[in-house]
Structures are given as C-alpha cells and as structure tokens.
Amino acid sequence: xxxxxxxxxxxxxxxxxxxxxxxxxxxxxxxxxxxxxxxxxxxxxxxxxxxxxxxxxxxxxxxxxxxxxxxxxxxxxxxxxxxxxxxxxxxxxxxxxxxxxxxxxxxxxxxxxxxxxxxxxxxxxxxxxxxxxxxxxxxxxxxxxxxxxxxxxxxxxxxxxxxxxxxxxxxxxxxxxxxxxxxxxxxxxxxxx
Ligand code: HEM
Numbered sequence: 521x522x523x524x525x526x527x528x529x530x531x532x533x534x535x536x537x538x539x540x541x542x543x544x545x546x547x548x549x550x551x552x553x554x555x556x557x558x559x560x561x562x563x564x565x566x567x568x569x570x571x572x573x574x575x576x577x578x579x580x581x582x583x584x585x586x587x588x589x590x591x592x593x594x595x596x597x598x599x600x601x602x603x604x605x606x607x608x609x610x611x612x613x614x615x616x617x618x619x620x621x622x623x624x625x626x627x628x629x630x631x632x633x634x635x636x637x638x639x640x641x642x643x644x645x646x647x648x649x650x651x652x653x654x655x656x657x658x659x660x661x662x663x664x665x666x667x668x669x670x671x672x673x674x675x676x677x678x679x680x681x682x683x684x685x686x687x688x689x690x691x692x693x694x695x696x697x698x699x700x701x702x703x704x705x706x707x708x709x710x711x712x713x
Contacts, residue, residue, distance in 0.1 A: 521569065521572035521573060521576055524565050524568050524569040524572055525569060525671065527561060527562075527565045528562060528565055528566060528569055528664075529664070529667075529668045529671065531558040531559070531561050531562040531565075532562060532664050532668075533668070534555065534558045535555065535558060535559055535562060536661065538551070538554075538555060538558070539551070542554070563638055566631070566634045566635075566638060567635070567638070567640070569627075569631065570631040570634070570635070573623055573624075573627045573628075573631065576623065577623070577624065580611075580619065583609075583610045583611055584611055584615075584616045584619040584620065586616070587609050587705075588705075589606075589607060589608060589609055589705050590609075590612075590613040590616065591613075592606055593606045593607075593608055593612050593613040593614070594613045598612060598613070598614050605701065605702075605704075607703075607704035607705050608702065608703050608704065608705055608706070609703060609705040609706045609709070610703060610706040612702075612703070614677075618670070618674050621670075622667060622670050622671065622674065626663050626666055626667040626670070627667070629659055629660075629663040630659075630660055630663040630664050630667060632659075633656040633657075633659040633660035633663065634660055636648070636652065636653070636656035637653065637656050637657065637660060682702075684698045684702075696712060699712070700712070
C-alpha cells in the first residue's frame with residue numbers, strides 16, 4: 521500500500537503540475553514521453569492500490585474501532601503540544617483518524633473515481649460520457665490532493681519523526697520499552713504491564 525501510494529502521489533502530481541516545473545527544464549522532447557510513462561504507471565498502479573486498501577481494511581478495521589482512551593488522546597492532541605505522554609491502545613486516535621478519514625473516506629473516493637477515469641468499473645453499466653469523466657476528475661483531483669497533503673504528516677511521524685516506528689512497520693515487531701512508551705493501554709492489555 522505504501523509503495524503504490526507513493527508511486528500514485530508522485531505520478532499524479534506530475535500529471536497535474538509537471539508542465540509548470542519539468543517542461544521548462546527539459547523541453548517537450550523529453551517531457552512528452554516522460555509524462556506518457558508517468559500516466560501509464562499511474563493508470564496501472566491505481567487498481568493495485570485499491571486492492572491493497574481493501575486488504576488493509578479487512579486486516580485492521582477491528583483495531584481501529586473507537587475505544588476508551590481515544591477521547592483523552594484527541595483532547596490532549598496525543599501530548600504533542602504539552603510534551604506529556606497520553607496512553608493509547610494498539611492504535612492511537614491519530615492513527616485511527618488517518619485510517620478512517622485518510623484511507624477509508626479519501627482512499628475510497630480517490631479509488632472509485634480512479635476506476636471511472638480508467639474506464640474499468642466492474643459489475644456496473646457506466647456510460648463514460650464527458651460529464652461523467654469531468655465529475656470523476658474533480659472528485660479524484662480534490663481527494664488526491666487532500667490525501668497527499670495529509671499523508672505528509674503521516675509519513676513524517678512514521679519515519680524520521682518518531683524513532684522505532686519505521687522498524688515496527690517493516691517487521692511487524694516492536695520492543696517492550698517502545699510499546700510501553702507509545703501504546704501503554706495495549707501493553708497492559710496483553711499482560712506485559
Ligand atoms: C491514492 C492515491 C492517488 C493519487 C494521489 C492520485 C492522484 C492523481 C492526480 C493528481 C491526477 C491528475 C488529475 C488531473 O489531471 O486533473 C490523477 C489522474 C488519474 N488517476 Fe489518480 N491518484 C491516486 C489513485 C488512483 C487510483 C486508485 C486510480 C485507479 C484505480 C487512479 C487513476 C487515475 C487516472 C485514470 C487518472 C487520469 C490519468 C490521465 O490523464 O489519463 N488514480 N490521479
């Protein structure tokens with residue numbers, strides 16, 4: 521999901537804005553074929569992204585349901601302003617927000633409109649009129665920009681912004697000290713506290 525998202529965000533931004541900052545640097549001889557490549561990568565990686573968010577949803581939806589402790593985390597903004605750590609479960613409220621708003625709502629809107637733009641919507645009889653494509657294009661562009669903007673905060677915290685989180689993402693494991701520090705309610709729940 522992460523790789524397909526980054527590929528889509530980069531190629532999507534190039535489709536949208538590349539003519540303003542790449543074309544003047546390279547000229548049309550390079551830019552034409554380059555954009556064609558970006559567009560084809562985007563069009564084929566899109567359905568893979570949709571598949572990965574469906575799998576991700578099924579794997580993690582149960583752990584993203586509201587729980588005790590979420591409200592305190594949200595009100596205190598995860599301790600990001602006060603510097604005081606607020607205990608969280610397996611996923612904290614910030615992660616749940618990104619799951620529901622970023623992945624489920626924006627991910628579905630961008631995916632559904634992307635399938636229309638690709639003209640490959642299955643099981644439905646869709647007439648791909650000019651108006652249909654224009655609406656899909658607006659939903660896709662607005663959703664994609666919101667999602668890409670939100671993802672910058674998410675990617676920052678998941679990589680260089682918080683020590684240990686990238687290793688947990690890569691391997692599926694974290695050490696006990698990290699678990700206690702960042703997800704204390706979960707740490708206690710599984711009997712380590
Ligand atoms: C999730 C991340 C995604 C981002 C950030 C993203 C971003 C974008 C952007 C910015 C554009 C340019 C819109 C314009 O020209 O007005 C675009 C176009 C497009 N996107 Fe996406 N997109 C994503 C996912 C998808 C998915 C899941 C699909 C398909 C299933 C898809 C299919 C398309 C198609 C077909 C186009 C039109 C390309 C063309 O001009 O031929 N995108 N996307």
